[in-house]
Amino acid sequence: MTANAIQKTNPDMKDAILQVDHLSMKFGGLIAIGDLSFQAKRGEITALIGPNGAGKTTVFNCITGFYKPSEGMITLNRADGSSYLLERLPNHEIPARAKVARTFQNIRLFSGMTVLENLLVAQHNKLMKASGYTILGLFGFSGYRKASAESVELAKYWLEKADLVDRADDPAGDLPYGAQRRLEIARAMCTGPELLCLDEPAAGLNPKESLALNSLLMDIKKTSGTSILLIEHDMSVVMQISDHVVVLEYGRKISDGSPQSVRTDPRVIAAYLGVDDEEVEAVLTEVGDEDVIEQLDTGPDSAHGPGTSSSYLAGPVSDTIGHSQGERVTVSKGASKAAQYDTRANSAPRKPSERLTAKPAGKSPKPAAAKSPTGKPRGGRK
Amino acid sequence: MAVSVSPERDTVASPVQRALREALFAGAISFGLFVLFIGLKTDQNISNQLILVQRWGLLITVVVLTMLGRFLYIAYGQPFMASQKVTNVATGLLPASVASRFFLLPAFIAAFVLAIVLFAFNNSLPALVGDGLAGYLQFLRALAVIYALACVIFYFRAFIHANFTKLGISALVLYPILVVVVLSLNAWSITSGLQGSLKWVDNFGIQILIYVMLAWGLNIVVGLAGLLDLGYVAFYAVGAYAYALLGSQYGLSFWILLPAAGAMAAFWGVMLGFPVLRLRGDYLAIVTLAFGEIIRLVLINWREVTNGSAGISGIPKVTFFGLMTFNSTDPNYIGKVLHIAQSSAYYKIFLYYLILALALLTAFVTIRLRRMPVGRAWEALREDEIACRSLGINTTTTKLTAFATGAMFGGFAGAFFAARQGFVSPESFVFLESAIILAIVVLGGMGSLVGIAVAALVMIGGTEALRELDFLKSVFGKDFTPELYRMLLFGMAMVIVMLWKPRGFVGSREPTAFLKERKAVSSSFTKEGHG
Numbered sequence: 001m002t003a004n005a006i007q008k009t010n011p012d013m014k015d016a017i018l019q020v021d022h023l024s025m026k027f028g029g030l031i032a033i034g035d036l037s038f039q040a041k042r043g044e045i046t047a048l049i050g051p052n053g054a055g056k057t058t059v060f061n062c063i064t065g066f067y068k069p070s071e072g073m074i075t076l077n078r079a080d081g082s083s084y085l086l087e088r089l090p091n092h093e094i095p096a097r098a099k100v101a102r103t104f105q106n107i108r109l110f111s112g113m114t115v116l117e118n119l120l121v122a123q124h125n126k127l128m129k130a131s132g133y134t135i136l137g138l139f140g141f142s143g144y145r146k147a148s149a150e151s152v153e154l155a156k157y158w159l160e161k162a163d164l165v166d167r168a169d170d171p172a173g174d175l176p177y178g179a180q181r182r183l184e185i186a187r188a189m190c191t192g193p194e195l196l197c198l199d200e201p202a203a204g205l206n207p208k209e210s211l212a213l214n215s216l217l218m219d220i221k222k223t224s225g226t227s228i229l230l231i232e233h234d235m236s237v238v239m240q241i242s243d244h245v246v247v248l249e250y251g252r253k254i255s256d257g258s259p260q261s262v263r264t265d266p267r268v269i270a271a272y273l274g275v276d277d278e279e280v281e282a283v284l285t286e287v288g289d290e291d292v293i294e295q296l297d298t299g300p301d302s303a304h305g306p307g308t309s310s311s312y313l314a315g316p317v318s319d320t321i322g323h324s325q326g327e328r329v330t331v332s333k334g335a336s337k338a339a340q341y342d343t344r345a346n347s348a349p350r351k352p353s354e355r356l357t358a359k360p361a362g363k364s365p366k367p368a369a370a371k372s373p374t375g376k377p378r379g380g381r382k
Numbered sequence: 383m384a385v386s387v388s389p390e391r392d393t394v395a396s397p398v399q400r401a402l403r404e405a406l407f408a409g410a411i412s413f414g415l416f417v418l419f420i421g422l423k424t425d426q427n428i429s430n431q432l433i434l435v436q437r438w439g440l441l442i443t444v445v446v447l448t449m450l451g452r453f454l455y456i457a458y459g460q461p462f463m464a465s466q467k468v469t470n471v472a473t474g475l476l477p478a479s480v481a482s483r484f485f486l487l488p489a490f491i492a493a494f495v496l497a498i499v500l501f502a503f504n505n506s507l508p509a510l511v512g513d514g515l516a517g518y519l520q521f522l523r524a525l526a527v528i529y530a531l532a533c534v535i536f537y538f539r540a541f542i543h544a545n546f547t548k549l550g551i552s553a554l555v556l557y558p559i560l561v562v563v564v565l566s567l568n569a570w571s572i573t574s575g576l577q578g579s580l581k582w583v584d585n586f587g588i589q590i591l592i593y594v595m596l597a598w599g600l601n602i603v604v605g606l607a608g609l610l611d612l613g614y615v616a617f618y619a620v621g622a623y624a625y626a627l628l629g630s631q632y633g634l635s636f637w638i639l640l641p642a643a644g645a646m647a648a649f650w651g652v653m654l655g656f657p658v659l660r661l662r663g664d665y666l667a668i669v670t671l672a673f674g675e676i677i678r679l680v681l682i683n684w685r686e687v688t689n690g691s692a693g694i695s696g697i698p699k700v701t702f703f704g705l706m707t708f709n710s711t712d713p714n715y716i717g718k719v720l721h722i723a724q725s726s727a728y729y730k731i732f733l734y735y736l737i738l739a740l741a742l743l744t745a746f747v748t749i750r751l752r753r754m755p756v757g758r759a760w761e762a763l764r765e766d767e768i769a770c771r772s773l774g775i776n777t778t779t780t781k782l783t784a785f786a787t788g789a790m791f792g793g794f795a796g797a798f799f800a801a802r803q804g805f806v807s808p809e810s811f812v813f814l815e816s817a818i819i820l821a822i823v824v825l826g827g828m829g830s831l832v833g834i835a836v837a838a839l840v841m842i843g844g845t846e847a848l849r850e851l852d853f854l855k856s857v858f859g860k861d862f863t864p865e866l867y868r869m870l871l872f873g874m875a876m877v878i879v880m881l882w883k884p885r886g887f888v889g890s891r892e893p894t895a896f897l898k899e900r901k902a903v904s905s906s907f908t909k910e911g912h913g
């Protein structure tokens with residue numbers, strides 16, 4: 001697959017389940033996402049990667065309606081041909097009508113309810129209709145009883161997939177961490193989604209659990225036809241299962257393409273490893289080396305990006321706008337490693353094959369990238 | 383058992399030495415606390431002058447009792463508890479070893495016989511031993527009855543545990559009949575038996591069941607949906623005034639107005655809910671509290687309709703489904719229809735069964751709703767609201783249904799209350815009522831119907847029982863009224879229960895669906911909700 005296809009200004013809409021256009025999200029003076037555009041194709045696993053604080057979770061929160069984006073358009077095209085502008089839908093209608101389900105970076109299960117109950121809550125809307133909005137169900141109508149039995153069957157199906165049948169009647173809070181992650185995915189799948197958004201599903205898993213997760217995701221992709229949008233830190237997961245990778249750094253897209261093209265993109269490596277004067281050269285010579293990939297895994301940039309804890313859904317957006325004006329604008333010089341790399345690359349152009357994006361040139365860069373006018377998203381490199 | 387105690391003996395001082403030291407500390411603290419509270423008292427003398435009465439004797443008694451209590455606790459209580467590992471069962475009942483030593487068969491028989499004897503000679507007691515001692519004996523009788531009951535419960539605990547609901551409901555259904563039969567046998571006349579049953583059926587039975595129903599209603603909002611509502615009494619008031627006004631003005635029947643009162647309260651629940659439900663936690667609590675006060679102030683100040691703080695009297699009685707009435711002047715008075723003697727007890731017994739039915743309806747609906755999607759959504763909302771939204775649950779309507787359902791049962795209870803009292807005034811709907819209902823829900827264990835019923839029984843029954851402790855008058859003097867201390871006891875009981883069982887009497891949660899077996903969910907996993 002070529003990186004160009006993804007970057008086309010007029011993409012093939014039929015193919016894309018999710019189309020994000022010029023998405024921006026500002027918290028006070030902080031630009032968490034700046035002018036982000038990408039596509040997720042139907043039936044594929046699209047990975048969204050980037051260092052801590054890059055704005056990945058914020059993208060998810062915009063897609064699933066927890067945040068209203070400051071600018072931009074998020075289009076979801078369902079298999080039946082209908083499309084929804086997600087930024088206009090109320091929060092709870094996005095899973096219900098646009099069929100987008102998500103999981104959370106910090107697991108959010110109903111810990112005091114059993115595993116089975118968790119999966120039944122996920123089928124709320126379906127069961128609500130079947131129970132005649134409670135009235136008919138209260139009087140024990142058979143229609144509801146049938147729907148109720150069916151919902152248990154569906155729950156059982158996903159329990160089997162997630163390898164949780166034995167724990168079905170235990171409280172969700174009692175499960176080990178890896179099982180909780182799988183349960184959260186199973187719960188999201190019980191809503192019958194067309195797009196499944198997973199926020200760091202492999203975080204904190206041991207290698208064995210990670211492997212089980214991979215096979216669960218591949219299984220979902222193959223059998224249910226659900227497209228997956230995945231945030232992941234664990235490079236091995238990303239490289240193994242994703243069909244397409246979008247790389248964010250400081251709210252901007254720095255790379256976009258197939259896993260192979262992204263892993264060899266020097267700007268991605270720079271963003272992950274950090275650049276020192278000599279280092280960037282060293283990194284560039286090592287492009288594609290397995291060792292580098294190993295290191296990518298372990299060395300996300302936490303010195304400059306705020307911790308993940310600050311990004312978590314602390315409440316409505318208005319509650320959390322505590323950032324003083326211009327906080328992000330004064331980010332220390334050289335914060336964006338990719339931009340730094342670009343500056344270098346421009347001053348001594350070693351790679352003439354680089355393409356600029358189709359973005360209008362007149363569009364002035366956002367303050368976050370002001371220190372490097374070339375810090376624009378680019379296509380992936382070969 | 384000595385093993386767990388001995389290390390303490392070796393390293394620190396012996397328990398007795400430590401206890402002496404602790405007792406001295408406790409004495410000093412209580413002296414400092416009480417020297418002004420108890421040691422001195424301002425009073426008025428005959429010429430209306432303010433004088434200072436010194437009560438050093440009482441002060442010393444209190445301080446010495448404190449020291450003694452502390453000493454006994456440290457020297458004997460703690461080692462005993464340590465050896466019994468009572469601390470390990472902080473989440474369970476008394477360990478069987480302690481209980482089986484406490485509930486002995488001979489002691490049970492002795493208590494049983496004592497209670498029977500004292501009941502038999504009840505009327506001749508004051509003449510035999512004098513008024514003061516008779517009071518003590520009555521207290522002793524109450525203790526003997528409680529002990530005997532506790533023994534029975536202990537020995538049949540497995541059976542009771544297995545059939546709790548059936549046993550509880552049968553006991554509740556049989557209660558008025560038993561009371562009348564026992565009292566009639568005791569006095570050897572049915573009329574005085576009926577007359578004597580008034581207190582037991584009305585003050586205890588009906589009163590407790592009203593609170594059970596209110597707490598079950600509030601449980602939907604607080605226990606299931608996790609929305610902290612401090613103004614629940616407002617819906618109770620709406621129901622009560624709905625029946626009082628419509629019943630006395632338009633002469634509509636209770637059976638029409640009962641659903642109307644529920645609907646009205648539910649309507650107000652939704653009205654309150656709309657603006658308020660985007661708030662969470664503390665904010666929600668404060669706004670609901672304010673709502674409760676607003677309703678009360680409207681009732682006080684809207685004189686033309688509600689007759690202000692004078693209240694509404696002459697509220698019609700409930701009829702026996704229109705077939706019989708409970709007014710002795712009516713042609714179809716129950717006594718005349720059934721050819722039985724006139725008594726006001728019929729009405730109370732009828733009311734008892736009415737509130738029992740209403741309370742059971744509340745329980746039935748709650749149990750049914752919990753297994754429906756909406757009930758599950760309530761609990762999910764309590765566990766994690768954000769996750770709910772990510773699953774496509776409309777949290778606003780879900781919260782509103784919880785509010786409306788809870789309010790509706792409050793409205794039913796209110797209508798019943800108005801019919802029972804025959805009189806309503808804003809005084810019955812103060813914040814304290816909301817607080818008591820909430821306390822019962824929390825004490826019982828949020829979400830658990832059985833726990834809440836037990837909490838209501840203990841709390842309301844306990845405070846009612848305080849009125850029975852006449853002998854305390856002979857200890858503390860003629861103007862001592864034990865009822866006035868009920869709030870103190872309520873508070874103490876709450877503190878103790880919360881220390882002993884932080885999640886209430888019944889901390890575990892019944893799952894609403896299961897694949898292989900139904901396992902109770904331990905309370906350590908459930909959340910209380912945050913608004």
Ligand SMILES: Nc1ncnc2c1ncn2[C@@H]1O[C@H](COP(=O)(O)OP(=O)(O)O)[C@@H](O)[C@H]1O
Binds near residue numbers: 323
């Ligand atoms: N509700 C919020 N209020 C203010 N700042 C936020 C909020 N949510 C996220 N951010 C900020 O947006 C940036 C991106 O965060 P996030 O999307 O969580 O990054 P990632 O998931 O890639 O680690 C961070 O700087 C974070 O502090």
Ligand SMILES: [Mg+2]
Binds near residue numbers: 056057058105308311
């Ligand atoms: Mg994140």
